[in-house]
Amino acid sequence: MLRDVDTVQVVATGTLIFLIIGGAGVGVLTLALLGSGVLHLGHPDVDGPVSLEAVAGFTGAFGFGAAIVNELLGGRTSGMIAVAAAGGALAAVPTAWLAARLSRAARTMRTDPTPTRDHLAGAIGLVVTPIPTGGYGEVRVRLAGQPVKLNARADRPIPIGARIFVVEALSETSVHVETY
Incomplete structure (x- = not known):
């Protein structure tokens, strides 16, 4: 056993x-x-x-x-x-x-194209750092649904919190803006 x-x-x-x-x-x-x-x-x-x-x-x-x-x-x-x-x-x-x-x-899934600086023109956003005359401030815009912070120039001073729209993309990281 x-x-x-x-x-x-x-x-x-x-x-x-x-x-x-x-x-x-x-x-x-x-x-x-x-x-x-x-x-x-x-x-x-x-x-x-x-x-x-x-x-x-x-x-x-x-x-x-x-x-x-x-x-x-x-x-x-x-x-x-x-x-x-x-x-x-x-x-x-x-x-x-x-x-x-x-x-x-x-x-083969369709996707949106990658945003470029050409897509910045016409974007609406807010000033997050005041824009002085002849200098750069910062703005936050939405690009393809994502918030993007960019350097910004304007023809006249724009205070913090002002609504803006992008007139032109000067480079990949800077834009020319006006109040909205």
Whole structure:
């Protein structure tokens, strides 16, 4: 009679292999998130049916899905491992399709253009440091929804708190303003 014997549950070889495949999928996903084009097929500007994200989605879902099915079946025979692989493929195909669609949508998403000094003209704001005659003060305007503090010149003195509008952008960080 055995006493005080620890039991160790052995992971099936098929499950271990499937977990390694799933881990490789996570590694490929890491490459995809870092922007690497290692597995991208075709021209780099064209998103083909096999993008890096699709490979990552397929590999990860296949490996982890097959490992789950293999453990649920108690897969110790080659037939059970084949069924587990089919279950992994059943999970992998829609995952790869979804990963490709989501990554394509993220890459082709419309965004606003980056604001430049040309966008400053006409902006409305407030004087935060008084503007003297012939010198610079500071104003705060909203540019693309963000508050921006700029150096400002004016033809006449403007006190703190006065509402202004930008007539011209003198440089990237300075503007010519008038009271509003």
